[in-house]
Amino acid sequence: xxxxxxxxxxxxxxxxxxxxxxxxxxxxxxxxxxxxxxxxxxxxxxxxxxxxxxxxxxxxxxxxxxxxxxxxxxxxxxxxxxxxxxxxxxxxxxxxxxxxxxxxxxxxxxxxxxxxxxxxxxxxxxxxxxxxxxxxxxxxxxxxxxxxxxxxxxxxxxxxxxxxxxxxxxxxxxxxxxxxxxxxxxxxxxxxxxxxxxxxxxxxxxxxxxxxxxxxxxxxxxxxxxxxxxxxxxxxxxxxxxxxxxxxxxxxxx
Ligand code: PEP
Numbered sequence: 001x002x003x004x005x006x007x008x009x010x011x012x013x014x015x016x017x018x019x020x021x022x023x024x025x026x027x028x029x030x031x032x033x034x035x036x037x038x039x040x041x042x043x044x045x046x047x048x049x050x051x052x053x054x055x056x057x058x059x060x061x062x063x064x065x066x067x068x069x070x071x072x073x074x075x076x077x078x079x080x081x082x083x084x085x086x087x088x089x090x091x092x093x094x095x096x097x098x099x100x101x102x103x104x105x106x107x108x109x110x111x112x113x114x115x116x117x118x119x120x121x122x123x124x125x126x127x128x129x130x131x132x133x134x135x136x137x138x139x140x141x142x143x144x145x146x147x148x149x150x151x152x153x154x155x156x157x158x159x160x161x162x163x164x165x166x167x168x169x170x171x172x173x174x175x176x177x178x179x180x181x182x183x184x185x186x187x188x189x190x191x192x193x194x195x196x197x198x199x200x201x202x203x204x205x206x207x208x209x210x211x212x213x214x215x216x217x218x219x220x221x222x223x224x225x226x227x228x229x230x231x232x233x234x235x236x237x238x239x240x241x242x243x244x245x246x247x248x249x250x251x252x253x254x
Contacts, residue, residue: 067092
């Protein structure tokens with residue numbers, strides 16, 4: 001089975017209602033350029049409802065940038081998986097390096113979030129993994145990524161609701177993209193890890209690359225065997241860039 005190309009926008013703490021309208025219009029106008037691509041937008045949670053209204057008739061999926069590891073209760077400022085689902089999200093980013101570095105997303109916490117998401121019907125977990133510049137220099141990339149996968153997915157038995165995003169920390173928001181070959185090498189290692197853990201179902205899991213993907217480098221990245229699409233930060237805030245990246249992903253289906 002061919003894996004459907006996937007492009008996910010991570011707006012982080014950016015965007016507003018005006019950008020929701022502009023981006024939704026641009027995606028609607030150009031949808032025919034990438035009919036085979038699944039497009040997901042992860043805005044700040046308070047913009048999910050505006051997105052839901054803007055794309056009511058469109059084939060655009062919504063996602064959240066994080067979730068709490070508990071199902072409900074006294075967790076001021078947090079969102080449960082069921083609340084996010086009610087707000088229209090069917091994807092959740094987990095373990096983004098910004099959350100690992102600055103917001104206390106430890107390995108056990110990420111694993112608990114993964115189980116929350118996998119327990120929710122029609123919800124997909126997008127697990128972000130990746131090494132720092134120092135770890136790459138010390139040739140620890142494979143070991144670091146494998147350890148992150150094992151910590152988050154050790155207790156997970158099925159992978160149908162799973163996407164992996166390989167995001168080298170040194171490439172996020174820096175303009176320093178991994179070369180297609182560098183990225184493919186890690187994606188192939190992740191693919192092998194997934195097939196060892198989940199058997200043939202691991203071959204169906206989509207693995208995205210994230211880290212300074214732009215309109216002008218997307219096609220070369222998406223041409224690699226195990227790069228099934230992208231997780232896009234900065235370039236997902238500019239309609240022309242994001243549309244071009246979605247269009248580049250369409251070539252994977254031909
Ligand atoms: C991200 O934060 O997930 C990301 C990939 O950001 P950028 O595209 O800006 O590097």
